[in-house]
Amino acid sequence: MTDPIAAAARATPDPLARRIRGLSDRAIAWLFVAPTIFLLLAINIFPLIWTVRLSFTNYRANRPNEEVEWVGLRNYIRILTDDGIWANMQTTAHFLFWTLFFQVLIGFTLAWLINRKFKGNDLLTTLIVLPMMLSPAVVGNFWTFLYQPQIGLVNYVVELVTGTPASSFSMLGPGGLAKWSIILVDTWMWTPFVMLICLAGLRSIPDYIYEAAEIDRASKWRQFWTITIPMVLPFLMLAVLFRGIENFKMFDMVVLLTGGGPGNETLLASIDLKREAFEKWRTGYSSAYAIILFVTVFGLASIYVKALNKVKER
Known part of the structure; x- marks a missing residue:
């Protein structure tokens, strides 16, 4: 050969x-x-x-033949002193906090349950992971249908809980629960991702550590807080880092569900940036906006990674 x-x-x-x-x-x-x-x-x-x-110019992409003026730090000053942009950042922070909170809480709980081997474990894991395999377009259209006032399943559930007629309001419209509706969709889609990372952390803990704790007569509750949580914490923090970065720049799901509305209720910083760049065509201004968001994410992520490294060293 x-x-x-x-x-x-x-x-x-x-x-x-x-x-x-x-x-x-x-x-x-x-x-x-x-x-x-x-x-x-x-x-x-x-x-x-x-x-x-x-970012230091007044360039507009829809007017390429116009003379470009060098404006220095004017774009940055206008952005940092704009109350509307700070309101959008607060909306983004609200969205980030609650999506991360629910995804970590539910994801870790599901991972802890699945880690306790039982019949049908593999089938249940597959079903839970399915949402994160779908594209945002499919998820957005699917949940838009569920949120419809006349035929949406979610409105009927709200009617059963609150007594409010299902057709009298829209979950995604003015007076509805648009913020929480989007948080629900993102949590449904990405909790499996957090679950998989937590499951990897749980299965990396050697059995002999729990056996030693049982010999020392440590209760299950004490084992959970002194063994499980500390050893899974780096994995949890890693999941928060990944999802935090992704959710900070997310706009596709919000646009599919609400178009960025109603009003400014769900106007995240990423959606505002998209409007400035591709609807108002303020390219120089939106470039400065993008740089500020990039520095914000990069700075927070750097601080977070340092904290993560300290947790790993323990």
């Missing part, structure tokens, strides 16, 4: 073979890594530098 490596070596032209033999291991490594680095520079670094440059 012919050795494929030897055959490839024989098929390589002599000039090219001599050049390859003359390269060091480091040069060959850079040769393989270079395309990826170039791609990252083209897709991530260059647009970031270009956005920073645009």
Whole structure:
């Protein structure tokens, strides 16, 4: 049987073979890594530098032939002194807090239950994970149907609980519960993700630790607080980091469900940025807005990662 490596070596032209033999291991490594680095520079670094440059101008993408004026820090000052933007940031913080709270609470509970091996465990895990496999477009349309005033299942549940006629209000309309409706959808979709991370943390705890605790006559409650929670905490924090970053920049689900309305009730910072950039075409202003959001996320994530590393070192 012919050795494929030897055959490839024989098929390589002599000039090219001599050049390859003359390269060091480091040069060959850079040769393989270079395309990826170039791609990252083209897709991530260059647009970031270009956005920073645009943030100091009054450039509008829908008027490319107009003269671009250098405005310095004016865009940043206008954004940081705009009460409407601060209100949008508060709405974003509200959305972040409650989605993370419910996803961590429910996700960890589901992981703890599934970790206790029982009949039908695998089937239940598969069913729970299904929502996160769906695209946001499918989830948005599905829940929009459930929220319809006339035929929506959610409104009838509210009617049973509160006595309010199901057709008299819309969960996504003015006077409804638009914020909580979106939090419910995001929790339904992404709790399985948190559950899987917590489940990985629970299954990484060696059994002998619990056996030693039982020998010391530690109660189940004490084992939970002194063994389970501390050892799963890094996984929980990692899940919060991933979901926090994703939810901070999320707009697709909110737009699909409410169009960014009603009013400013569900106007997240990411949706406001999208409106400034692609509806009002204030490209320079929206570039400054994007840089401020990027610095905010990057700064908070850096502080959080340091805290996560300290927890891991314990």
